[in-house]
Amino acid sequence: MRIVGIVSGLGRRVIAGVTRLGRAALFLGRLAPGLGIALMRFRLVIQQIYMTGVLTLVIVLVSGAFVGMILALQGYNTLVRYDAQSSLGLLVALSLTRELGPVLTALLFAGRAGSALTAEIGLMKATEQLDGMEMMAVDPLPRVVAPRFWAGWIAVPLLAMIFSAVGIIGAYIVAVGDLGLDGGVFWSQMQSGVSVRDDVLGGLIKSVVFGFVVSWIAVFEGYDAKPTSEGVSRATTRTVVSSSLAILGLDFIMTAFMLRGL
Template identity: 65%
Template sequence: MLKLTQNLGQQGLMAVARLGRRFMFLLSTLAGCAGLIRRFHLLIKQLYSVGVLTLVIIVVAGLFVGMVLGLQGYNTLVDFGAEESLGVVVALTLVRELGPVVTALLFAGRAGSALTAEIGLMKATEQLSGLEMMAVDPFRFIFAPRLMAGFIAVPILAAIFNAVGVFGGYLVGVEWVGVDAGSFWSQMQAGVDLQEDILNGVIKSIVFGFIVTWIALFEGYDAVPTSEGVGRATTRTVVQASLAVLGVDFLLTALMFG
């Protein structure tokens, strides 16, 4: 019994310490972001590996999600004779929810895991300590550009996902099952609001980009510096980032549309 209580206390203390390290890490990284404009080439490089390399999966996923939405939406709406509303259904689903969330999930799987593995391996091979020995601040040169790149890349990726998804919905809805093109677009334009829907979607994806990159970088930084530890940290990144995105999405949705 005593042992059980001790175990519980130990777990609790570890969790709190982890939370503290998480925030200390974030603060140091944010402090490292100052003057990032002078290390612009680092940011460009990270934007390439985090953003450009994720583009293909985002475009393909967006196209198929949009097409599925078009088909499913049509099959449901046609029962009510409301297939003209297909445009607004596809656009609102994508812009409000699926765009930011699916982008963030894919980003966590594609770029987040890569970030964790990279940082974890840097730690395991003592490159981070090496940098510190040379009086190079890893927060300013390693973490800050990566956090910033995730912060910038995810909203852009989400916007591309949305645009491609709407196009996919158009392909299936108008070109294939034959909804009238005019009512598809006009209902969409009447139903989607720039501020209410699109801007809120962008805000969501900014928050998600920040959360996913933060978790990915921290897990790498906090990984046990062995090959097994890096592997586990990578798994934790994907699981935790996905759960965090879904949880925060509910909160944001309740705040924005509730």
């Protein structure tokens, strides 16, 4: 009997998850026409890039620098055993551009800006601001949701590039200033090993996908939230959890594709 209970509980969860995915997809379909309309009023998008992107910039700069410095220390510790410390720059650059830049930026964005987006839209719903707009004959999807979606989608790739660049600079400072590596070797090894097409562009594609997914989840959860304070707080948590899982899952899939040269 207990097994039946566990299996049926699992089944219910799967069905609920698939239903939720369907809701999110239908929401995206309803949002699609609004995306075009929002682009024609780009000033609204710019405002939202300011709210989300620029405010996430500080945490991205600080985290990027620290991650780069940690990579340099840890990488040096391993490479020096094989007398290959000249490849430190390459190791750091590949780790950041291919993986850590896009993934960590997306995770930070989901926690800092994605949750805020959900809470903001959820609260606008809870305080009848969205209903009020509807009654003023203003469709909230293009007016409120679409600019926020665009802003997130545009901001994440930019932030990811900044994260990687700052991380490499941080690693350079540690490698040359602290570990005594030669700066020229650091850069030249990096340049000979990092491919713009496979590594830099691959990382950029990843961050574009992450930006889309995180923004989508954030605005969906906000718009779909129960219009109560409890509903909004639950939606905020769901945004962070689902975004993080989606980022890591998609990263695995995309990495597998990219390594096989597709």
